Amino acid sequence: MKLGIHLPDFTWPGGPPRVASQLTDIAQGAEDAGFEMLTVMDHLWQIGVIGPPEHEMLEAYTTLGYLAARTSRVSLLAMVTGVVYREPGLLAKLVTTLDVLSGGRAWLGIGAAWNEDEARGLGLPFPPTSERFERLEEALRICLQMWSDDEGPFNGKHYQLGRTLNSPQSLSKPHPPILIGGGGEQKTLRLVAKYAQACNLFWGADLQRKLDVLRTHCEREGRDFDNIEKTVLYNFDVGEHGENVDRIVADLRGLADLGFTLAHGHVANVSAMRPLEIIGKEIVPAVAQF
Numbered sequence: 001m002k003l004g005i006h007l008p009d010f011t012w013p014g015g016p017p018r019v020a021s022q023l024t025d026i027a028q029g030a031e032d033a034g035f036e037m038l039t040v041m042d043h044l045w046q047i048g049v050i051g052p053p054e055h056e057m058l059e060a061y062t063t064l065g066y067l068a069a070r071t072s073r074v075s076l077l078a079m080v081t082g083v084v085y086r087e088p089g090l091l092a093k094l095v096t097t098l099d100v101l102s103g104g105r106a107w108l109g110i111g112a113a114w115n116e117d118e119a120r121g122l123g124l125p126f127p128p129t130s131e132r133f134e135r136l137e138e139a140l141r142i143c144l145q146m147w148s149d150d151e152g153p154f155n156g157k158h159y160q161l162g163r164t165l166n167s168p169q170s171l172s173k174p175h176p177p178i179l180i181g182g183g184g185e186q187k188t189l190r191l192v193a194k195y196a197q198a199c200n201l202f203w204g205a206d207l208q209r210k211l212d213v214l215r216t217h218c219e220r221e222g223r224d225f226d227n228i229e230k231t232v233l234y235n236f237d238v239g240e241h242g243e244n245v246d247r248i249v250a251d252l253r254g255l256a257d258l259g260f261t262l263a264h265g266h267v268a269n270v271s272a273m274r275p276l277e278i279i280g281k282e283i284v285p286a287v288a289q290f
Helices: 016-033 060-070 088-101 116-121 129-146 188-195 207-221 245-258 274-287
Strands: 002-007 037-040 075-078 108-111 178-181 198-202 229-233 262-265
Touching: 002 016, 002 274, 016 037, 016 060, 016 274, 037 060, 037 262, 060 075, 060 088, 075 108, 088 108, 088 129, 108 129, 129 178, 129 188, 178 188, 188 198, 188 207, 198 207, 207 245, 245 274
Parallel strands: 002 037, 002 262, 037 075, 108 178, 178 198, 198 229, 229 262
Antiparallel strands: none
16 A cells, blocks of 8 residues: 655644745655655635634645655645636646656546635635536546647537647656546546546545445446555544554555555644654555555
């Protein structure tokens, strides 16, 4: 099993003047510890499960571009891009640019978006759920067309593109991997089966059921279930002195037994750096055997 680090919170000691330097230290520390992936939220305000909306939040793709220059190995993606926050043609260009500048390390993480308060607050479109899922599927089709040899027009219900030219093309072939976030059984997991290279599910959900549903959708779409990477959002709290390491390793073994190949999430007290050292020394070598 591989590990990924998720950075959902930028309210760190020293405030905004120190965010860039601390972000660099954390990203490089995570890479040194053996993390394989680095993700940031695609939110513009902080979300309630982490803190009040007034807490510091960085725009995702600007942050990922910065991190591309500060790291050399980890995969980079937004967990996950809200489809209505950017026009799909621009989104494909953003991910392609990240892929080129990072040496082929970009992924497209995408979902239907959910935070109506921040969207309304900043004047972004936020149509009803059914329309957001329609837009999500069209956005996936547009991105795949822009990552192909077809630079012709795209005419959908919600998006019309006159020419899907994308130059330079991505370094990742045939295109940056697509991860669709969420466990919705009727829509989200169907789109995973039809378009994605990876899914992302939440620790604490009925994971076996979600995987069974995904398998059914794969059978209907003619996809090989085993070719879809199963990732899970799992937060890491190793404790002040690493006292939770054994429990975490046991949890990750259970996830590996279910078929998950990557666990990624927030590292508690990450700005202190010591948790990354503990994970690199005690957890990464243990889970590499799963």
